[in-house]
Amino acid sequence: MDLYGALRPLIFRLDPETAHNLTFWMGARACAWPWLPKPALPASLRCQALGLSFPTPLGLAAGLDKGATLLPLWKSLGFGHVEVGTVTPRPQPGNPKPRIFRFPEAGLILNRMGFNSEGAEVVAARLRRRPAGLVVGGNLGKNKETPEADALNDYRAAYRLIAPQVDYIALNVSSPNTPGLRNLQAPEALKPLLAGMLDLRKEMGLERQPLLLKLAPDLAPEDLDAIVEVAVAAGISGLIATNTTLDRGVVQEPLRAFVESKGAGGLSGVPLKDKARQVRQRILAALAGRLPLVACGGLGSAADVQGALDDGAALAQVYSALIFEGPSLVGRIHQGLAEHPRSH
Ligand SMILES: Cc1cc2nc3c(=O)[nH]c(=O)nc-3n(C[C@H](O)[C@H](O)[C@H](O)COP(=O)(O)O)c2cc1C
Numbered sequence: 001m002d003l004y005g006a007l008r009p010l011i012f013r014l015d016p017e018t019a020h021n022l023t024f025w026m027g028a029r030a031c032a033w034p035w036l037p038k039p040a041l042p043a044s045l046r047c048q049a050l051g052l053s054f055p056t057p058l059g060l061a062a063g064l065d066k067g068a069t070l071l072p073l074w075k076s077l078g079f080g081h082v083e084v085g086t087v088t089p090r091p092q093p094g095n096p097k098p099r100i101f102r103f104p105e106a107g108l109i110l111n112r113m114g115f116n117s118e119g120a121e122v123v124a125a126r127l128r129r130r131p132a133g134l135v136v137g138g139n140l141g142k143n144k145e146t147p148e149a150d151a152l153n154d155y156r157a158a159y160r161l162i163a164p165q166v167d168y169i170a171l172n173v174s175s176p177n178t179p180g181l182r183n184l185q186a187p188e189a190l191k192p193l194l195a196g197m198l199d200l201r202k203e204m205g206l207e208r209q210p211l212l213l214k215l216a217p218d219l220a221p222e223d224l225d226a227i228v229e230v231a232v233a234a235g236i237s238g239l240i241a242t243n244t245t246l247d248r249g250v251v252q253e254p255l256r257a258f259v260e261s262k263g264a265g266g267l268s269g270v271p272l273k274d275k276a277r278q279v280r281q282r283i284l285a286a287l288a289g290r291l292p293l294v295a296c297g298g299l300g301s302a303a304d305v306q307g308a309l310d311d312g313a314a315l316a317q318v319y320s321a322l323i324f325e326g327p328s329l330v331g332r333i334h335q336g337l338a339e340h341p342r343s344h
Helices: 003-013 016-031 071-077 120-127 148-165 181-185 187-203 221-234 255-261 270-287 302-311 320-325 328-339
Strands: 047-049 052-054 058-060 081-087 100-103 108-111 135-140 168-172 211-215 238-241 266-269 293-296 315-318
Touching: 003 016, 016 071, 016 100, 058 328, 071 081, 081 120, 081 148, 081 168, 100 255, 108 255, 108 320, 120 135, 120 148, 135 148, 148 168, 148 181, 148 187, 168 187, 181 187, 187 211, 187 221, 211 221, 221 270, 238 270, 266 270, 266 320, 270 293, 270 302, 270 320, 293 302, 302 315, 302 328, 315 320, 320 328
Parallel strands: 058 081, 058 315, 081 135, 135 168, 168 211, 211 238, 238 293, 293 315
Antiparallel strands: 047 052, 100 108, 108 266
C-alpha cells in the first residue's frame, strides 16, 4: 500500500479542508526534498497539443493547486500538465466554511469554495520559480464583488500578471460558485470577453500562447453549439469541458437527498462522468476538428481517459479521483494508457 493509502482512513476522518491543508503541508515538505523522484513515463505517452509538447496527455485540473504551491510534487507524480488556479486578480477569501463535502462511497465531491485566491500578484511571484519540464496553465476568474459588466477588466488584470509565467491560459466562465459567472458563457457576453482577451494577448506579444475557455456541463446542446461557433470565430485556441455540475439528478437516491441537505455547490467525480462525456461528445461534433478539446469531469481510470481521447479529446484532466484514490492513480492511468494498442 502507498503512503496515501495508509493515511487515507485518517485523512477521510478529518474535515475536507483540514485534510486538504494537511496534505498540502506534507506536500510542501516533499517539494523541498532534493530526492523527489523523477517520473518514469513511457515514451509512447508523449503528445503534442495546443502547439505544446506534453510528456503525457494526463493533467491535474484546476482548483486543487490554486496558488501554484506544489508544482514539483505534481511533476514528480507524473502529471504532464497542471492547471493552476482559479486565480482572481485581487485576493479574496472565498465562501464561508464548510464549503467542501466528500461522499467517498459514491466518488463524489460537492464544493462551493467560491474562488478562494491569494490573488494574481502572489501566484505570479510563485510561478516565477516553477519547475522545468511541466506544462503549467493559469486558470483565471473574476473577483466576487466585481459586477458582471466589468468582468473583462478582472480577467485582463489577472492575465497581465499570470500569462507571462505560464504555458497556457484558461478562462473560467463556468464555476457555479461565483454569482453570475456562468452568464459569461452566453454568446452575447462571450464575444466581447474573448475579443478583449485576444486583444490583450496580442498587445502583450503572447499571440502564440494558447487561450482556452472552460465550460460548464449544464449547458443545453444548442447552447454548446452556439458557444463553439463563438469560440472558433473569435480565434481562441481550445476548450476545456467540463467544470462541476449543479444538476443533483446525476446522484442516485438515497444519496441525492443527503447531498441536497448539504446545500449549494458544484458536483464532481464519478456521478459527473456520463453527463460530462455527453457534453464533450456534443462539443467535439460541433467543433469537427477546428479546435482541440481538453477532457475533464468524472475521469478516474485509464479506460475513462482512453475513452475521452478516443472520442477526440487532445488532453485529459483529473481532480476528484485523485482525492479518493491518491497519487497512485496517476501511475495506474499511465500504465493502462501505455498498454492500449493505439497511439495518443
Ligand atoms: C474542491 C474543488 C475545487 C475546484 N475549483 C476549481 C477552480 O477553482 N477552477 C476551475 O476551473 N475548476 C475548479 N474545480 C473543477 C475541476 O477543475 C473539474 O473541472 C471538476 O471537478 C470535474 O473534474 P473531476 O470530476 O475529475 O473532479 C474544482 C473542483 C473541486 C472538486
